[in-house]
Structures are given as structure tokens and as C-alpha cells.
Amino acid sequence: MEFNLDKFFDDYLEKPQIFRNRNCLSANFIPDELPHRTDQIRIIAQIMACTLKNSIPSNLFIYGKTGTGKTAVVKHVSQKLNEKCIEIGIPNPNWLYINCNQVTSGYRVLATICNYLDPENPLPPTGTPRDIMIERLITLLESKNCLCFIILDEIDSLKDKESKDSVLYILTRINENLINSKVNIIGISNILNFKDDLDPRVLSSLCEEEMVFPAYNAIELYDILRSRAALAFQPNMCEEGSLRLCAAIAAKENGDARRALSLLRKCAEIVERMGKTMLSRTDVLTAQYELEKDTTEEFIKNLPVQQKIILLSIYLNQKHKKTPESNSGEIYTTYKELSKKVYSLNALTAKRVADLVKELDLSGVISSRLVSFGRKGGRTRMVSLKVRDSQLKSSLGDDDRCKAVLEYVPSHIRRTDINVDLEGHRYKALL
DNA sequence: TATCCACAGGAAATCAGGGTGT
DNA sequence: ACACCCTGATTTCCTGTGGATA
Numbered sequence: 001m002e003f004n005l006d007k008f009f010d011d012y013l014e015k016p017q018i019f020r021n022r023n024c025l026s027a028n029f030i031p032d033e034l035p036h037r038t039d040q041i042r043i044i045a046q047i048m049a050c051t052l053k054n055s056i057p058s059n060l061f062i063y064g065k066t067g068t069g070k071t072a073v074v075k076h077v078s079q080k081l082n083e084k085c086i087e088i089g090i091p092n093p094n095w096l097y098i099n100c101n102q103v104t105s106g107y108r109v110l111a112t113i114c115n116y117l118d119p120e121n122p123l124p125p126t127g128t129p130r131d132i133m134i135e136r137l138i139t140l141l142e143s144k145n146c147l148c149f150i151i152l153d154e155i156d157s158l159k160d161k162e163s164k165d166s167v168l169y170i171l172t173r174i175n176e177n178l179i180n181s182k183v184n185i186i187g188i189s190n191i192l193n194f195k196d197d198l199d200p201r202v203l204s205s206l207c208e209e210e211m212v213f214p215a216y217n218a219i220e221l222y223d224i225l226r227s228r229a230a231l232a233f234q235p236n237m238c239e240e241g242s243l244r245l246c247a248a249i250a251a252k253e254n255g256d257a258r259r260a261l262s263l264l265r266k267c268a269e270i271v272e273r274m275g276k277t278m279l280s281r282t283d284v285l286t287a288q289y290e291l292e293k294d295t296t297e298e299f300i301k302n303l304p305v306q307q308k309i310i311l312l313s314i315y316l317n318q319k320h321k322k323t324p325e326s327n328s329g330e331i332y333t334t335y336k337e338l339s340k341k342v343y344s345l346n347a348l349t350a351k352r353v354a355d356l357v358k359e360l361d362l363s364g365v366i367s368s369r370l371v372s373f374g375r376k377g378g379r380t381r382m383v384s385l386k387v388r389d390s391q392l393k394s395s396l397g398d399d400d401r402c403k404a405v406l407e408y409v410p411s412h413i414r415r416t417d418i419n420v421d422l423e424g425h426r427y428k429a430l431l
Numbered sequence: 432t433a434t435c436c437a438c439a440g441g442a443a444a445t446c447a448g449g450g451t452g453t
Numbered sequence: 454a455c456a457c458c459c460t461g462a463t464t465t466c467c468t469g470t471g472g473a474t475a
Contacts, residue, residue: 107459126450126459328438352463354439370439374473378437 016277017234018268024232025265027258030075035227036220037069040213044077047209051093051147052084059172059185059206063192064213067256070188071153073213078149093147093184101154106167107133109158113150114140134170141174141181149184156191172205215255221247224257225264233268238279242267245284266291296387299363300395306348307356308402309338313410314366314383315392320413327380328354334410342405357383 023029034041047057064070078095085092096116103112110133111123117140123133141148150171158167174183185206192212195203216224225243246267250260267287271279303311313334317326332350339347348356361368367386372379385392396402 105460124450126448128451129458348462349464350438351440351465355463358440370471372438372471372473373436374471375435375475376473378435379469379471380436380438 015272015275018237018272018277019232020234021232022265024228025261025268027261030072030079031228031231033227034069034072034076035223036216037073037213040069040073040211041077043211044073045080048077048081051081052088052090054090056147056175056182057184058208059187060209060211061187061189061195061206062211062213063189063194065215065254065256066190067254067258067260068213068215069257070213074151074186074188078151091146093149094144095149095151097151097153099153101157104157106158109152109167110134110137110170113137117141117144134174138174138177141178141183145180147182147184149186151186151188153188154190155187156189156194168202168206172202216251216257217255218244218247218251221250221255221257221260225260228261229264232265237268237277239281242279242281242284245281249284249288263287263291293391296365297391297395300365300387300392301398305343305345305399306339307360308396308399309343309345310335310353310356311360311365311392312396312402312405313338314385315389315396316405316408316410317413318385319389320409325382325384327377327382328357329380330412331357331383333412337410337412338405338408342408343401354381357381 024031044060047060050057062070062074075097082092082095096113098109098112100109103109107126107128107130110130111125111128114133114137115122117137123136168185168187171183171185187206222244225247229238229243243264246260246263250256250263253259263284264287267279267283270287270290271277271283276283300308300311310331313331314326316338317330317334318324321330328350332353335353336347339345357366357368360366361383365385365387366383368381368383370379371382387395393406397406
């Protein structure tokens with residue numbers, strides 16, 4: 001039977017509604033209430049409050065793992081502060097939010113600030129000498145005649161040490177060149193020991209105030225989910241225990257509220273698709289499975305070609321050696337063969353491949369451990385796959401070139417097979 | 432106990448590719 | 454056309470290392 005789009009939409013409208021406001025479960029939604037963050041809100045408010053009396057607050061540095069509410073709290077306080085400024089009739093400060101995960105170099109951070117202050121004349125994406133840009137930045141800030149808060153989120157993602165040091169040094173010292181305007185830095189880092197590799201000169205001025213956001217526990221996550229569910233869903237849509245299960249799963253995985261919320265959203269989407277009216281514990285488990293599957297498959301599919309070849313090498317080694325682990329040397333040998341013979345690409349160096357293997361490890365597709373076999377085998381990294389064979393095959397199979405070599409036997413493994421065979425043969429002959 | 436394997440992993444250099452200004 | 458600037462990926466060079474073995 002043919003698919004009837006009209007009927008599909010009619011049915012869709014007939015179906016019981018789950019969502020009242022789907023948006024409330026998205027990662028960048030900032031709710032009015034932030035459960036279990038009252039202390040953090042109070043402390044930040046205390047630091048910022050002097051803005052209301054025209055003084056400049058201290059620079060602030062915030063640490064905490066992903067999904068602990070750092071960004072939400074800062075944005076929440078800044079909104080309220082702006083409202084208050086308008087209420088009492090003083091010029092409200094400029095808030096400039098930069099996510100260093102997207103703006104990854106020191107140059108780009110400075111350029112983004114300039115472009116924010118003067119969107120009419122954007123700076124070129126590259127090419128401007130640093131001193132000219134700093135001069136421009138100072139002139140622009142001075143002409144604005146205001147207090148400017150610069151929030152550097154995920155500051156640990158700035159590319160290299162030089163970027164971190166230079167951009168932070170410039171920004172923390174820029175006030176010395178300003179008369180009418182002032183700049184205030186709020187740094188947000190996912191890594192707790194981010195400070196460790198900063199230049200001491202930057203450190204003293206940047207970290208005037210510091211605070212740490214602890215991870216949420218299961219009970220706190222439950223409260224967060226409950227308050228968001230109340231906003232996002234129609235009343236009485238969640239079976240008792242389903243939210244608790246969501247919270248428990250997310251608590252186990254680092255207490256990440258973002259993760260808990262996306263789990264809940266996925267769950268609701270599944271229930272909606274099935275035309276049900278209740279979120280059950282089973283749906284949560286299905287959602288968790290699908291979420292995990294979706295993200296790894298999507299991740300593998302979007303891998304650059306060199307990383308795909310490396311992953312493929314690990315898979316082929318594991319498959320044909322019939323051992324779950326292979327070492328760096330074996331992986332590199334297979335990799336070289338695949339990239340030359342099969343892909344006709346220039347092979348990367350062993351160092352680069354080792355770095356890419358570590359990246360794959362960080363992303364969770366493979367797991368690896370350092371081992372030493374002493375004088376016989378030296379020190380090496382043992383690598384094994386963390387995704388199921390079938391999943392890997394279906395994700396890599398999307399790429400035609402990968403698909404073609406899924407059954408390929410690397411020649412160094414083939415050779416040892418022959419050797420074993422010959423040995424066995426000779427042994428038989430001797431008998 | 433010194434040696435040595437097979438790398439690990441950091442730092443600096445290099446290169447290609449994008450840009451500007453003259 | 455040319456000098457110069459910035460980025461990001463990669464290479465080159467180097468020192469470091471855990472532990473079985475001579």
C-alpha cells in the first residue's frame with residue numbers, strides 16, 4: 001500500500017500529545033529554576049553585585065565536569081543582573097559569551113571579541129597581525145564606554161598552551177590600557193587542573209575568585225529531571241520510577257545533567273512514536289540503548305578517513321589474529337598496508353597514528369592500556385575494540401572503500417599463518 | 432644490575448592552505 | 454607579484470620508560 005502523507009499527518013495530530021514544550025529538554029535551554037545550585041548562584045551573585053554600584057567585580061574562574069550547570073548558572077545570573085541594571089537605570093554591562101570549543105585559537109577569540117564590538121567591520125578569519133588586533137580591541141572597548149564581561153566557556157579546549165597563555169594574558173592585562181571601559185573575565189573549564197599549565201603571570205590576575213561545581217548525584221538529577229519534565233510534558237506522563245531510572249543512569253555516568261536530559265528526551269520520542277501515553281522504565285532502557293548506538297554509529301561514520309583505516313586495522317588484526325588485543329606495531333603495519341594498497345593514500349607516520357589511536361581511545365570506540373613485555377617485547381600499547389563487531393561493520397560499511405576490505409587479511413598475519421602451517425607440515429613429515 | 436626492546440610522548444619544525452596589504 | 458600573517462595537520466627529533474633478560 002502506498003504511504004499516505006495526509007493520513008499520516010492526521011494520525012499524528014490524533015495521537016496523544018506527550019510534549020508541551022519540547023525545547024525545555026534541549027541542552028541550551030536555561031530554566032528559571034536551577035535546582036541544587038543555590039549556593040553557586042549566591043556566590044556568583046555576590047561577586048557580580050558590585051556592578052550595580054558601578055565598580056568592577058573580580059575575575060572569576062569556574063571548574064566542573066560537563067553537565068554540572070556551570071554555563072547555565074552564569075547565564076542565569078547574568079540575565080538577572082542585566083534586568084536589575086535596567087530596573088535601577090544604570091547602563092547594563094555587555095556580556096560576551098565565547099565557547100572555546102568552537103573558537104579554538106587565541107587569535108580567533110580576540111577576533112570574535114572585536115567583531116562583537118564592531119559587527120560592521122568584521123576582521124578577516126586569518127591574517128591580521130596580533131599587535132594590530134590588540135590595538136583595535138583597545139580602541140573599540142574604549143569607544144563603548146562600558147563594563148564588558150567576557151565569558152570564556154570550555155576554556156580548556158583552546159588549542160595549545162601558547163593560545164591559552166597569550167589570549168588570557170592579553171585579556172587580563174587589557175584593563176591597564178583602558179580608561180573609560182573595563183573588561184572582566186569569567187573562565188569556565190571542564191578540567192579541574194586546568195590552572196596547572198598556565199603561565200604564572202596569567203594565573204595571578206585571572207583566578208581572583210574560584211569556584212568548583214560538584215557533579216550531581218542521583219537524587220539531585222532526579223529533582224532536575226522532575227522540574228524539567230513538568231515544563232516539557234503534559235501532566236502525569238511519567239510512570240513512577242522512570243525518572244528515577246534516568247537519573248540513576250546519568251549519575252552513574254559522571255553525574256552529567258545534560259546526559260540525563262537527552263536520555264529523557266530520547267525516551268519521550270520513543271514513547272511518542274509508539275503512540276503511548278506513559279513513559280515507563282522499559283522505555284528508559286530502550287532509550288539508553290538507542291542513544292548509545294546512535295552516537296557511536298554516527299561517530300564512526302563521521303570519522304576522517306585516516307581514523308577509519310586505523311579502526312579498520314584494529315578490527316582486522318583482532319579478527320584474523322583471533323586475539324582481542326593488538327599492539328601499536330601490529331596496528332601500524334596493518335594500517336600502512338591498507339592505506340597504501342587499498343586506499344592509495346600516503347601513510348601517516350607512526351607517531352601520528354599513535355596520536356590518532358589515543359584520540360579513538362578518548363572517544364570510547366576502543367580501549368587501550370600501556371604494557372611492558374621487558375627485553376623481549378618492549379613497551380607498547382595494547383588496543384582492543386569497545387564496540388561490537390556487527391556495529392562496527394555496519395558503521396564502516398557505509399563507506400564503500402571500507403566495505404570492500406572488511407574481509408581483507410593483512411599480509412603480516414597471512415605470513416605467520418603460512419609459517420605455522422609450514423612448521424606443522426614439517427613436523428608431520430618428520431613423524 | 433646493567434642492558435635493551437619497542438615503543439610512549441613532548442617539543443619544535445615544516446608544510447599546505449587560507450588570508451591581507453602594497 | 455610579493456612579503457607577511459595565522460591555522461591546523463603532520464613530521465622530525467628527541468628523551469623517557471617498565472620490566473624481562475643476559
